[in-house]
Amino acid sequence: MHAPTLSAAMAIGPATAEEAEATWTELARQHKSLGDLVQTRPERPVCGFQHLVEGLRIPIEPRGATRNPLLEAYHGVRTITIADPASLGDIPADVRRVFEGTEVVCVPLPARDGAIGLVVADNAFTRDPIGPDRVRLLELLAFLGGLALETARVQQRVERQAQQLAETLDQLRAAQEQLLHKERLATVGAVVARVSHEIRNPLATIGGFARFVRTHPDDRARVERNTTIIIDEVVKLEGLLKEMLDFTTPRTPALAPTDINALVRRLVEVHRDQLESRHIALEVDLAAALPPVMADREQLLRVFLNLWQNAAQALDGQPAERPRRLRVQTWAADGQVCVTFADSGPGIPDDVRPQIFTPFFTTKRHGSGLGLAVVKKIVDDHDGRLDVRSDADGATMIVLLPEARS
Numbered sequence: 593m594h595a596p597t598l599s600a601a602m603a604i605g606p607a608t609a610e611e612a613e614a615t616w617t618e619l620a621r622q623h624k625s626l627g628d629l630v631q632t633r634p635e636r637p638v639c640g641f642q643h644l645v646e647g648l649r650i651p652i653e654p655r656g657a658t659r660n661p662l663l664e665a666y667h668g669v670r671t672i673t674i675a676d677p678a679s680l681g682d683i684p685a686d687v688r689r690v691f692e693g694t695e696v697v698c699v700p701l702p703a704r705d706g707a708i709g710l711v712v713a714d715n716a717f718t719r720d721p722i723g724p725d726r727v728r729l730l731e732l733l734a735f736l737g738g739l740a741l742e743t744a745r746v747q748q749r750v751e752r753q754a755q756q757l758a759e760t761l762d763q764l765r766a767a768q769e770q771l772l773h774k775e776r777l778a779t780v781g782a783v784v785a786r787v788s789h790e791i792r793n794p795l796a797t798i799g800g801f802a803r804f805v806r807t808h809p810d811d812r813a814r815v816e817r818n819t820t821i822i823i824d825e826v827v828k829l830e831g832l833l834k835e836m837l838d839f840t841t842p843r844t845p846a847l848a849p850t851d852i853n854a855l856v857r858r859l860v861e862v863h864r865d866q867l868e869s870r871h872i873a874l875e876v877d878l879a880a881a882l883p884p885v886m887a888d889r890e891q892l893l894r895v896f897l898n899l900w901q902n903a904a905q906a907l908d909g910q911p912a913e914r915p916r917r918l919r920v921q922t923w924a925a926d927g928q929v930c931v932t933f934a935d936s937g938p939g940i941p942d943d944v945r946p947q948i949f950t951p952f953f954t955t956k957r958h959g960s961g962l963g964l965a966v967v968k969k970i971v972d973d974h975d976g977r978l979d980v981r982s983d984a985d986g987a988t989m990i991v992l993l994p995e996a997r998s
Contacts, residue, residue, distance in 0.1 A: 598666065598710065600648040605641040605716075612717040645690055662687075662710060665698035669707045671731060672698045673722065697722050699730045701738035708741055791832070794825040836962065845888035845973050849996050852885060852892075852922055852929055853878045859896050860920070867918065872907055875919040882922055885929050885993040891970045898967050899933040899989045906937030906987060927995050934988040945980060 606612035650660070655667040665672040677691040694714040700707035711734045715722055801818035808814065860876055867874050900918070907916045917936040924930070940948065949968045971978045976993040 596652045598650040598652060598662065600645040601709070603642040603645045607641045607644045609717060648687060648690070650687065662698050662712070665700050666707050666710055669700045669702055671700070671727060673727070674698065691716070695722055697727055697730060699727070699734040701734050701741060703738055703742040703745075708738060708745070711737065791829065794829050797825050798822050843891075845891055845970075847886040847888060847974075849884040850887040850889050850892065851882070852931055852993070853882050855889065855893055855896060856920055856922060856931065859893070859900060863897075863900065867904060870904065870908070871916055872904060873915070873917045875917065877919070877921040879923040883924055883929060883995045885974075886996045887974055887993065888970075892974075895967050895970050895991065896931065896933075898963050899991070902963070903933045903935035903937070903987070903989070906935045910937060924995065928992045929995055931991045931993075932988055934986060936986040938986075939984055940980065940982040940987050945982060948980065949978075 606615055650662060652666070653660075653663060655663075661672045661674050664670075674691075674696040677688055677694065677696050691712075691714055694716045696712060696714045699711045699713070701709040701711060711730060713722065713726075713730055801822050805815050805818050805822075856876065856878060860874065864874060900920075903918050907918070910916050915936045919932075919934045921932045921934070922930065949964050968978050971991060971993075974993055976991060979990040979992065981988040981990065
């Protein structure tokens, strides 16, 4: 690794007395102001001094290791005036030759963390003393120059980092596309396997009983029994197909102000007798003056029915010593309307809980695994949230929907 150095980057001015006289004569003939000179872009190099200092390098030694005034100005970020550079042995010989017999002022180019360079000016041809006013002017120019260089350096660093970030983002996008492609393939595989499993048994049943009907059309009793079984299996397949279409086919909710309590009452009215026949106690606690929500009434009914049925099924097979209870409750808080379906069943195992909304995941012997996935999709489409709580005393499904705005 090379040691850091101060390198001559730009030099302005003549290299000889003859070049200086020719330059000043030309400028006097043109009668241009300082502003004109700043705006003018020379057609050819007029500065021989650039060639004189080209290649000059001063190794940056640690602060205090040398009495080189250029390094002192650089390290200390302060202006230093040198009356006779040629008399200072700590300045490299090639630098001393350039400034021999002149007065030199070294002004640092300040930056956020110190100096990033130097402005070195001399009076080689004018021989006018470099007074305080000229030093202050140089310091002002150095300050502006340092600010411009620091800004350019920061901009380059930002552009370089932006390029690196863009390249990283492209790599992440490519990796994401590959991952999504693999996930899509895995999902398709899971769908095909699940649907094949769900369809295979009903089709085998339908085929077997249909063949019997064809070969024994005169056995009226068995024909009636077999056709009934065929119809039941067809109904199962139609239900599976409907669930798949509900899950995969986007349907925008037809939103309207909806009374959640009215939906729960309808659910209770239709299904209370069924719960009683299964010896399940129903508790209903509906909040008074519940604010309406913007919802698709039929879609929400489907959500509530699915959660109701899941809670009831969780109580099937419950030991006699344990209570068989389904509790439905509504309330409003913090701009949201909440509905809970709580059962006193065994609860949801910890290893199963993260997967209950995953399409085609089910722990039931008979089921498509799409019920809760459809429920979550409907709730999401209503800008709501579906929470799950479970412990040894049972499971609770909580539907939270935003209140309808006035």
